[in-house]
Amino acid sequence: MDKAGYQLTDFLHGLSGKQGDEIIRRGTTRDLKAQTVLFHEGDPARQTYLVLKGRLKLGKVHELGKEVLIRYIGPGELAAMITVLEGRDYPVTAETVGETRVVGWDRRTMLQIMAECPQLSINMIRNSMDRLEDLQSRYLELHAEQVEKRIARSLLRIMKQSGRRSGDEIIIDFPISRQELADYTGTTLYTVSRTLSAWEKKGWVKSKRARIIIADPHALVLFSEKG
Amino acid sequence: MDKAGYQLTDFLHGLSGKQGDEIIRRGTTRDLKAQTVLFHEGDPARQTYLVLKGRLKLGKVHELGKEVLIRYIGPGELAAMITVLEGRDYPVTAETVGETRVVGWDRRTMLQIMAECPQLSINMIRNSMDRLEDLQSRYLELHAEQVEKRIARSLLRIMKQSGRRSGDEIIIDFPISRQELADYTGTTLYTVSRTLSAWEKKGWVKSKRARIIIADPHALVLFSEKG
């Protein structure tokens, strides 16, 4: 959506095309189907992944059932840097959303590349600081804000990250279920469902099964900020 | 407490003493009194701080009153890296706990140092990944766990970070009020007070005004893990 924000978190930002190509060549590119699970079962090795196309859904599970959705990782962003730096498992689950292409590097290669190209380290810090800030805000909201407001903010956040404008409306262009929105917001699918129903009556959103269209972004923003 | 964990997050880890001294010399060392507020009012400039002694309390405020405590920053850790990398304000509040000594670098100096010494970037990434993971866990807990368990986990977390052993007991060796523990846990001081009172009857903790002693760490761990 926003090209500037994009490049800000882009792993390869600030490099020449040649350097970037070389770095990507040294990793293993893989095309993944929707709902492929990474990091755990079926994943060959501990690698750090760069998303080229599609989207990774990072989550964290508690005791059977309870789950939170940490973040969606879009093109240009890295996942599982921790495996490289600490050499241990990354304690989150990852699943692809839609057709996804990633590049993976193993620990040794990644450390080599970082040593050769300091700019990458800087980019990684920026990106992890951004994520930290994002999570800090959501942490605060989870404690301080009522569910409906939080749902609004979640929608807006996802919209900013992966929205596609169509006239006055904004379409979230990947499938997201009530359950997932609930996990992202920190609530239950029931509450999400009720809330979206209410908003649909007000004309703020339209939704089909796992598809959400924000019909009146302005109203949502107002609601999320004052209520 | 744990020297290994310490070095892991140490900004200067992996450098020779000489290099470290030189880097610190290029910043501005300052001694701060308890409850000095950083980052905002009274803070001369946007700087990145390294804590040498004492402790910084990072928080984030919502609308009047509501506040969450993001993290305590101990010796060897950095705060406000974002100001260096993005050149903008760091959206959290910081306050010193007890007598504290910090070194501050401005944006330009910091970038120079990083360029000269890539190891620092690596350390910064490690540290921010650790924090990210910590916050992810707390985010999950805030959503999935009941208050009492969360309070237990908060206490244990703080204990690990700043506990001092004394026989079987562990003393948290800086003053922490009910309100602060509540902000850290994501609850209210009333609930914290009730819970601590109950635990005191069970002999799990002892507490005086703003001082907490964990009398039976084992029981607390068991409780936090099962219930």
Place this chain on the structure above:
DNA sequence: CGACGCATTGACAGGGCTCAATTTAAGTGG
């Protein structure tokens, strides 16, 4: 000693989670 801030405790209400029952929509195979 008085005053202020921190802590305790009780009573109460309500937001939102839980559980259960339907309805709707999307696949699937004949």
Place this chain on the structure above:
DNA sequence: CCACTTAAATTGAGCCCTGTCAATGCGTCG
């Protein structure tokens, strides 16, 4: 193209956890 299956979404009812408010107690410091 239609029955059939399965997953997602809706909606209602009830209740419990925990936040809110108010009153009181207690330790510390000027």
